[in-house]
Amino acid sequence: MLRAGRAPHILSVSELAQLLRSALDAGVGTVWVAGEISNLKRPASGHLYFTLKDDRTQLGAVMFRSAAQVLVFQPADGMDVVVRARADLYPARGALQLYVEAMEPRGLGALTLAFEQLKARLGAEGLFADARKRPLPRWPRAVGIVTALHGAAIHDMRTVLARRWPAAAVVLRPVRVQGRGAAREIAAGIEDLNRLADVDVVIIGRGGGSLEDLWAFNEEVVARAIAASTVPVVSAVGHEVDFTIADFVADARAPTPTAAAALVVPDQAEVVGALARAEAGLRGALARRVGQARERLVTLDSRLGDPARRLRDLTLRVDDLGARADRALMRRLAWDRRELAALGARLERGGPPARLRGAREQLDAAMGRLRFAAAMRVRHARAALERTAAQLDALSPLACLERGYAIVRRGDAAGPVVSDAAALRAGETVALVFARSRARARVEDTEG
């Protein structure tokens, strides 16, 4: 009911809302408030909508994109957070809302929480799986390094690379390794080095520092760049105790930049040693192979025989047999002669002339038989010698003589066989024994 005269000041809804907003601004302003996130929504706009509540009350909250995108961790339902917010009325719906400017997780630090969240997410995606890890090349042509141009990390790596394996080129892609934008630079560095044909492995790293200092290596953009790299990536961030997301995604993790450098190249001292061993192996193997061949040659040679030596052997055997045959024949003839003489003597001693005629006749007959017998013996002996000679002939040196060789004997045809001109003197007479004939010759000169 409106009464005349006491007309109150009537506000429009908008005016009231404006009053409330001013009252809130003046009476509450910006506050820090702790609560639990629920009913979180993240539409395409990038703004975050959620309810902040405790066990008795809940308030709607919005975090605009500009503020939400600098969060390192992902807010989620059920998360206890502390927010810096301004309480205000959302005029279109008349709802009281918290306009959140900043957010921190309670308990854990924001970075620690972000690290755990990203690790869990990428792990679930399989980015850390052992099956994804590529082996490092044994002999990289060039080593790509993504790190700060100035600093201990690059210095340490260059020192180790130069000492261990100067054969590999070093390509440094200088980047900022901390601060805003560092992660994007590191990711771009990995991509750029991947475009160089001779870079066979990439090291990303920096020296030690606080969690904030190392933060770039915990960002998703770096993790994605490592996963997308076509060449293996070695992560070497901080000191032994520092682990980063990059360490988990990388194909190999080194505790320090120095260790990373040692990991990606062979040690030339070892390689030189291996080369020396290879050469020794080659020499040993060849020596054994040649030894084998020589042994085989000796065996073959002995089986084949030396033709000249064989001819000499056979010649000696022929000579020996011939001499033995001669001696045997002479002995036989001498014996026969002695028998004959003895017989004659006995006849002469035998007595009176009366018996002489008969005796002479007897003697003549005996002499005739004796001659015949002796002649037969000689013939037999000669035949035996000829048979032997024929056998020898079949065995060889005579066959050689048939082909035009001659045997040289010292003095005459019965002299010793000469097999070395050194045994002869100039002016000496030698016999040349051909297959069926002989010749005498005089030595003019010797040489050799």
Added chain:
Amino acid sequence: MAEEAPRFEEALAELEGLVQRLEKGELPLEESLAAFERGVNLVRHLTQRLAEVEQRVEVLLKTEAGRLIRRPLEDEEQ
């Protein structure tokens, strides 16, 4: 970057193969000799390459247009 000589890796693999074949002793003598000579040449070549090589250190820069440039890293930049 053109490859001026056979890659170290390839030369080393060839060397290992030669040593193995020679050690088996199955090669004819003539081929053994050839394998030995080739092997010793490889050892010389590789050892010499290691002894002579000086590390090339380059810096990779990107132009505004996104083009990559490699140039030797001057030590005063460090």
